[in-house]
Amino acid sequence: GAGVSQTPSNKVTEKGKYVELRCDPISGHTALYWYRQSLGQGPEFLIYFQGTGAADDSGLPNDRFFAVRPEGSVSTLKIQRTERGDSAVYLCASSPGISIHNEQFFGPGTRLTVL
Amino acid sequence: AQKITQTQPGMFVQEKEAVTLDCTYDTSDPSYGLFWYKQPSSGEMIFLIYQGSYDQQNATEGRYSLNFQKARKSANLVISASQLGDSAMYFCAMRGAGSYQLTFGKGTKLSVIP
Numbered sequence: 001g002a003g004v005s006q007t008p009s010n011k012v013t014e015k016g017k018y019v020e021l022r023c024d025p026i027s028g029h030t031a032l033y034w035y036r037q038s039l040g041q042g043p044e045f046l047i048y049f050q051g052t053g054a055a056d057d058s059g060l061p062n063d064r065f066f067a068v069r070p071e072g073s074v075s076t077l078k079i080q081r082t083e084r085g086d087s088a089v090y091l092c093a094s095s096p097g098i099s100i101h102n103e104q105f106f107g108p109g110t111r112l113t114v115l
Numbered sequence: 116a117q118k119i120t121q122t123q124p125g126m127f128v129q130e131k132e133a134v135t136l137d138c139t140y141d142t143s144d145p146s147y148g149l150f151w152y153k154q155p156s157s158g159e160m161i162f163l164i165y166q167g168s169y170d171q172q173n174a175t176e177g178r179y180s181l182n183f184q185k186a187r188k189s190a191n192l193v194i195s196a197s198q199l200g201d202s203a204m205y206f207c208a209m210r211g212a213g214s215y216q217l218t219f220g221k222g223t224k225l226s227v228i229p
Contacts, residue, residue, distance in 0.1 A: 033216065042119075042206050042219030043160070056215060089158065100148045100212055101167055106160035 002026070004107035006092050012113045013082055021077040021110045025094030032075050033104060034067055035091040043091050049075060050098065082114045117142045117209050119220035127226050128197045135182070136192040136223045138207030146212035149190040151181065154204040154222070163205075166190055194225075202227045 005024045013019050025032050035043035045059040049069045069075040089111050093104035118141040128134035151163040166174045166181045174181045182191040204224050208217040
């Protein structure tokens with residue numbers, strides 16, 4: 001079946017602009033996660049959704065970052081007033097449940113470059 | 116809070132040989148899960164293997180096995196019979212029972228030499 005998809009694959013924007021990154025999880029997966037991966041680092045957690053609600057947004061770096069999942073499937077990560085430090089690969093993952101053994105299936109990521 | 120430490124920034128292995136990638140962790144959760152992911156140059160994170168903190172036996176998945184030493188808080192990945200396609204970044208990650216997020220290490224870049 002289809003895996004996690006993310007669009008766009010690459011996004012170049014100018015400092016101060018607004019961007020939206022989209023994630024389409026595996027069908028039927030209730031849990032959805034966003035991570036950010038900077039160059040040479042492992043992914044860092046941003047936010048977790050269970051269904052439509054953000055169950056844990058403790059990883060969002062500041063209030064310029066916001067994410068939604070209005071119908072419990074597709075999610076959008078929104079970044080306002082982008083800064084050069086926001087440049088990174090943004091990874092989305094989904095899992096069929098929240099049991100500790102449930103692996104998270106990752107998408108290919110969106111590479112964001114802020115000029 | 117959880118912490119993962121991968122002390123090997125890069126490793127080389129001869130094709131068909133076995134290689135061990137180190138991972139140590141720190142957590143106050145009595146129950147947790149340990150994961151290894153592979154990230155090729157294409158960027159996608161590929162799940163390899165899982166070990167639960169209460170699992171009695173070390174996990175194995177094909178050529179991958181996890182050397183789990185709970186008292187030492189280590190969860191090393193062993194890849195047997197290395198192949199050229201194994202060249203990639205490898206990340207160790209963990210999740211505590213009280214959270215839903217994965218905490219990743221900085222990764223180890225494995226290069227398989229023909």
